[in-house]
Amino acid sequence: MNDIDEMALFRLGVLGPLTSRGELVRGELARLIRQIAQQEYAIPGSERRHISEKTLRAWYDLWRREGIAGLASKPRTDRGASKLSEAVQSAVLAAKRENPRRSIRQIRLLLEGTGVMPRDTLSRSAVHRLLKTHGLSRIAGPAVVADEKRSFVAEHAGSIWYGDVMHGPTLSLDGKRRKTYLVSLMDDASRLITHSAFCLSETALEIEGVLKQALLRRGLPGRLVVDNGSAYRSATLQGICARLSIRLIYCRPYQPTAKGKIERWHRTLREQFLAELDTTHIRDLNARLWAWIEKVYHCSQHSALGEYTPLSRYQRDLPRIRLLGPLAATLDELFWHRVKRLVRRDGTVSYEGKRFEVPYELTGQHVRLVVDPHTGAVMHVENEAGKTIGAATELDAIANSTRRRQRSQTEPATAGPATGPNLIEIAHRQQFPYTEE
Structure with missing residues (x-):
């Protein structure tokens, strides 16, 4: 994909x-x-x-x-071609590689100061294209501002979800004290928690994992309103939402009122769940969280819902909720990650400390390794266009010791019988003129 x-x-x-x-x-x-x-x-x-x-x-x-x-x-029609001279290109690339933090403006000033280029003659766009062609300039994530209002109420369940992370309790796991983070997704209209889980970090991977379970359980939201943190601005999360036609909206920084509903959920969880939690004897924290959400929180009347509970309010709008449908069969693929790798001379690539064999003809090429980050499984390899170009299997060095290897097709073939003059035979006859054939 x-x-x-x-x-x-x-x-x-x-x-x-x-x-x-x-x-x-x-x-x-x-x-x-x-x-x-x-x-x-x-x-x-x-x-x-x-x-x-x-x-x-x-x-x-x-x-x-x-x-x-x-x-x-x-795409530009002149992509890959630079109008700069070879000497200027070398100077630009050398300046950037010497100090990768140098901006284009600093590179221009440096080349002007050393006399490589006259003042105000080096085009900024030409430098940018050159750096991008050589992989020395990358696109940064967007700094996006949302137009969220405090008094906003969604028309129906499934219209808007909120996502946020709360610092959880510190637990003793395998003899070590580990801090937890509660990643939650809430439906705006019903206050229903579409999914929530305690995680050991607050990276994009944990957020995507909670989102995946929420989609399987509660369908597709129209909009997802999240914090402005780096984990929510990851390209993988943006890509998932775009493919599922979920409009990803970022809250304005330092304005907690934009997330008032989910902040109220955090307060309820602290007062009713964490206050009763005995963290000294708990191994499976999430099992207790999910039981409390389903049996207590979802079944309790909410002051903003009148006579409804979060569950009954959500169920009222079931006909209007966008279900996964056929997408459920391929949902795992939407959450796969692509990581760029260089195929070694032995036809292997590395991922998470393990080596995987890919088609040997890809040796020396850059490929994209398609992985399921939630299970650690490596699926296959793709080219830059997203086309599958081969399988990726975990390296079995012992089996390779007895495997018959494919010989190079570039080795010179053994010469057949001579059909014309042959220098070796001529020399032989001259040296041994009386030898009978």
Whole structure:
């Protein structure tokens, strides 16, 4: 399955306040575009911090016509070719490799100061393209701002989910004290916890694991509102949401009111669950958490729901909830990760401390190893276009000691009988003229 273009994910994130709405009333589009244009962004491959209203309107029109595919960066016709001289290219690459933290501006100043280039003659875009061609410039994640309001209430269950992480208790595991983190997803309209779990870290992998279980149990949300932390801004999470048509929205930094409902859930959990928890004798913390959620929290009346409990309010909207349907059979594939690897001379690649054999003809090439990060299984290898190009099996060095190897096809073949003059035979006859054949 192909990865989604990183620039498309950035642009979709910037357009979040527009794409997260349904129909816009007259004048609302222009107002929202003005608000988005006033924000600052970490624009991939650019030192600029603002995006013009004209550009935002063009992105929005592309998104409406073609979806996320319309937001992808268009390949340049001159990709791979540089207009810089060989000497200047070498100087630029040397400056960047010597200090990878040097910005394009610093590289330009350095080359001007050393006399390699006259002042104000080195194009910034030319330097950027050269660095990108050689893998020395990468796209950074988007800094996206959401337009979330404190008084907002979702129309029905499954419309909006909230995601957040809370610091949990410290437990004794295998003789060591380990801190836990509660990763939770909550439905806005019903306050139902679509899934929650205590984890030993708060990385993107744990968040994706909780999201996967929530999708299997409670269907697909229309929007997912999350924190602005780096774990939620990972390219893998953005790609999963884009493929499932889930609009990923980031809260404005330092505004806890944007997550008021899930913060209230954290308070309830502290007061009712953690207050009763005896952490000195608990091994399976999550089993107790899930039992408490299903038997206590989901079945208790909520002050914001009137006569409904979270479960009964969620069940009222079951006909409107978007189910996985046929996607359930391929859901695991949506959560697979791709890691770039160089195939060694012995036809192997490494992952998580283990070596895997791939087709030997890939030796010396860069490939993408497709892995299931939640099980640690290696599935296969892909090329840059996302096409499967072979299997990946764990290395069995003992079995390889008796395996018949394929001989190189470039070895010279043994010469057959001579059909014309032969220098060896001529020399033989000259040396031994009386020898009979």
